[in-house]
Amino acid sequence: MAETITIVGGGLAGLTLGIGLRQRGVPVTVWEAGRYPRHRVCGEFISGRGQASLARLGLKDSLNEAGVACATSAALFYGKRMVASRPLPEAALCVSRFVLDGHLAQEFRRRGGELRVGTRWTGAYGEGVVRAAGRRVEPAADGWRWFGLKVHARGIALAADLEMHFRPSAYVGLCRLPGGEVNICGLFRSATTVPDLARCWRGWLRGPPGSALYERFSGAQLDEDSFCSVAGLGLRPRRATEHREWCVGDALTMIPPMTGNGMSMAFESAEIALGPLVRFSRGELGWAQAQQESARASDQEFTSRLRCAAWLQRAMFLPAVRPALLFMAARSARFWRGMFERTR
Numbered sequence: 300m301a302e303t304i305t306i307v308g309g310g311l312a313g314l315t316l317g318i319g320l321r322q323r324g325v326p327v328t329v330w331e332a333g334r335y336p337r338h339r340v341c342g343e344f345i346s347g348r349g350q351a352s353l354a355r356l357g358l359k360d361s362l363n364e365a366g367v368a369c370a371t372s373a374a375l376f377y378g379k380r381m382v383a384s385r386p387l388p389e390a391a392l393c394v395s396r397f398v399l400d401g402h403l404a405q406e407f408r409r410r411g412g413e414l415r416v417g418t419r420w421t422g423a424y425g426e427g428v429v430r431a432a433g434r435r436v437e438p439a440a441d442g443w444r445w446f447g448l449k450v451h452a453r454g455i456a457l458a459a460d461l462e463m464h465f466r467p468s469a470y471v472g473l474c475r476l477p478g479g480e481v482n483i484c485g486l487f488r489s490a491t492t493v494p495d496l497a498r499c500w501r502g503w504l505r506g507p508p509g510s511a512l513y514e515r516f517s518g519a520q521l522d523e524d525s526f527c528s529v530a531g532l533g534l535r536p537r538r539a540t541e542h543r544e545w546c547v548g549d550a551l552t553m554i555p556p557m558t559g560n561g562m563s564m565a566f567e568s569a570e571i572a573l574g575p576l577v578r579f580s581r582g583e584l585g586w587a588q589a590q591q592e593s594a595r596a597s598d599q600e601f602t603s604r605l606r607c608a609a610w611l612q613r614a615m616f617l618p619a620v621r622p623a624l625l626f627m628a629a630r631s632a633r634f635w636r637g638m639f640e641r642t643r
């Protein structure tokens with residue numbers, strides 16, 4: 300009889316891991332504090348190796364049916380100007396988190412997983428328990444308070460499947476979703492606490508009058524029910540072997556959101572954990588040994604990507620460096636492709 304695995308957190312990492320374990324006959328319980336379907340702060344842009352993880356887990360086709368748009372082009376803006384327009388080196392998927400999380404939850408249940416929604420895990424992270432509980436809250440990082448906002452909208456004409464808008468203390472990405480919707484998601488930093496975000500979020504997302512992003516909002520119909528926010532983002536990369544608990548997804552480490560690779564890492568880290576967890580569950584491997592095996596494989600896969608993403612995000616928020624990077628992205632297809640590939 301296989302040992303039951305408990306997964307804390309029914310986000311992308313927890314549900315993907317749960318589905319993979321169920322496919323291999325392992326009994327699994329996922330504890331999720333929230334409910335489905337729900338909106339999440341996310342650029343909703345899946346790029347990189349996580350797409351292959353989804354395919355290997357047999358989830359890509361059903362996800363396509365649930366509603367995914369394919370993105371092949373990007374445009375970069377600074378203030379009023381479009382500074383670069385480029386094909387994506389590899390096609391990405393754009394999918395609403397409202398659809399994606401709900402779909403994975405349904406799939407997990409369909410495969411016989413036990414999903415306890417609206418239930419917060421307060422127990423220890425000992426043997427048999429995997430932490431997939433998302434990012435660890437950090438009030439400030441590098442002296443800044445980082446927060447994210449997202450809303451869906453209609454009536455916005457985009458210059459590319461993904462628009463990336465930069466300004467001194469913000470990055471806002473717009474991507475095309477199926478059915479004519481556009482996801483607007485921003486990463487912001489502030490030296491002080493921002494009071495009353497629930498009231499002033501539109502101004503943060505839209506930016507100053509005269510910018511290309513401000514113009515995008517003219518005539519847009521915002522789906523206010525889809526608005527959500529998140530604060531306390533810590534952007535320091537962490538190594539999996541630093542953790543004493545078995546972690547997957549953002550609980551393991553958070554890749555700077557600007558690179559649009561966090562969802563991919565959630566799928567990939569779940570896939571990496573599968574083999575060792577199955578062997579633990581069958582009694583073939585001890586917990587500590589299985590956890591170390593998974594952590595070492597995660598570090599091998601993610602360390603250089605995380606380093607490059609942290610460098611890129613820091614540089615894009617440095618006024619002295621950002622223009623040079625945008626210039627290089629506009630002028631050099633090689634530089635653009637290199638940055639894309641190294642952060643994935």
Ligand SMILES: Cc1cc2nc3c(=O)[nH]c(=O)nc-3n(C[C@H](O)[C@H](O)[C@H](O)COP(=O)(O)OP(=O)(O)OC[C@H]3O[C@@H](n4cnc5c(N)ncnc54)[C@H](O)[C@@H]3O)c2cc1C
Nearest residue numbers: 308310311312332342419420432433447548549559561562
């Ligand atoms: C501004 C911003 C933009 C982003 N844009 C992109 C993008 O374009 N592309 C991309 O790939 N990634 C993006 N990301 C990152 C991506 O959203 C995350 O990497 C991804 O959601 C991580 O999945 P996860 O399952 O690890 O965590 P989550 O999706 O956060 O799931 C964790 C779950 O655990 C639950 N939970 C927590 N504690 C408990 C508990 N004690 N008991 C029970 N349940 C618990 C929570 O309710 C939550 O549902 C972005 C992130 C931000 C902040």
